[in-house]
Amino acid sequence: MISRRGGAWLAVWLCLPALLAAQSAPKSDPPSTGDKPKREYTINVDVNMVVIHATVLDKHGRMVNGLKEDNFKVFEDNVPQKLSVFSHADIPVTMGIVIDDSGSMREKRQSVNAAALTFVKTSNPQDQAFVVNFNDVYYLDTPGDFAANMEDLKSALDKIDSRGGTALYDAVYASLDHLKLGNRDKKVLLVVTDGEDNASRYSFEELIKYAQKSNAVIYTIGLLGSEEPGGLFKVHGGGPRRAAKFLKTLAEATGGQAYFPKSLDEVEGTCTQIAHDIRDQYTLAYYPSNAKKDGTYRNLRVEALLNGRNKLVVRTKPGYYAPKAPIPSSVASSQ
Secondary structure, three states, X not given: OEOOOOOOHHXXXXXXXXXXXXXXXXXXXXXXXOOOOOOOOOOOOOOOOEEEEEEEEOOOOOEOXXXXXXXXXXXXXXXXXXXXXXXXXXXOEEEXXXXXXXXXXXXXXXXXXXXXHHHHHXXXXXXXXXXXXXXXXXXXXXXXXXXXXXHHHHHHHOOOOOOOOOOHHHHHHHHHHHHOOOOOOEEEEEEXXXXXXXXXXXXXXXXXXXXXXXXXXXXXXXXXXXXOOOOOEEOOOHHHHHHHHHHHHHHHHHOOOEEOOOOHHHHHHHHHHHHHHHHOOEEEEEOOOOOOOEXXXXXXEEEEEEOOOEEOEEEOOOEEEOOEOOOOHHHHHHO
16 A cells, blocks of 8 residues: 555555564554543453454344343354353454545545544544545555544545545455554454445455455445435446445455445444444354364354343354464475
């Protein structure tokens, strides 16, 4: 990626493994996006644990709070798993706000920017946040790796240059990498676009697989189709349908959700709903009974019961990729 401050973010992105190693030493946290400091909650897990962030709803679509560990059952490839971590705390996250800045977004950006600020204000004050604007290229527009305050975020969102195409896949891929620079255990992306990708070098399939491996939760907002009288969005034609399918697939593959507001006036409320969703999630973690490090995809299923009989709706990622054992140096050198 490219920083509008003049540096090349692409170089930073390509050198990310070295940067992550350098950042492993203890250091102070960047300032939060909120004004009031709060006690920080963390999830103490290790690389062998499978971590699941789950949203639980009743049959009316309302969030269900107050559940205990005994209310949940977790299955990996249909095999029950024993939980090692259970939490329903408001855990701070590292979040990226990824917004389409192509030519078709010109008249929508003011409303989208206001909604994005509401999203951050409604989120945990200890969250780390960055902004990526994209058209046929993509930019990290927060100073430094993360915004130091709300003014930084507003300034980043206001860097509008609505033109060109839509490198959506590339922007999300690079943003998933940038999440790794954050020191919050939970990672989230909010992606807002009004069309399908037409300028990326990464494919749909490559991005979905990378997102599944990232353990990030991705929420998408699609402002699709043409504006009809009355301000309603109507999805029509192959392009918007393909865009809607991608946004749903990306969100559902990571345990997030895709939203398609009927008007720009609904975007702010959608962002508020997403912020509450993130803060009200349950965190479950376990050591898989299948300890093979074979890089295979494992299917997940989480069930939640209320009063032992009322089955609740659980939204979470449908699976994950197991880690792959490194090739021994002696074998690698002989290949």
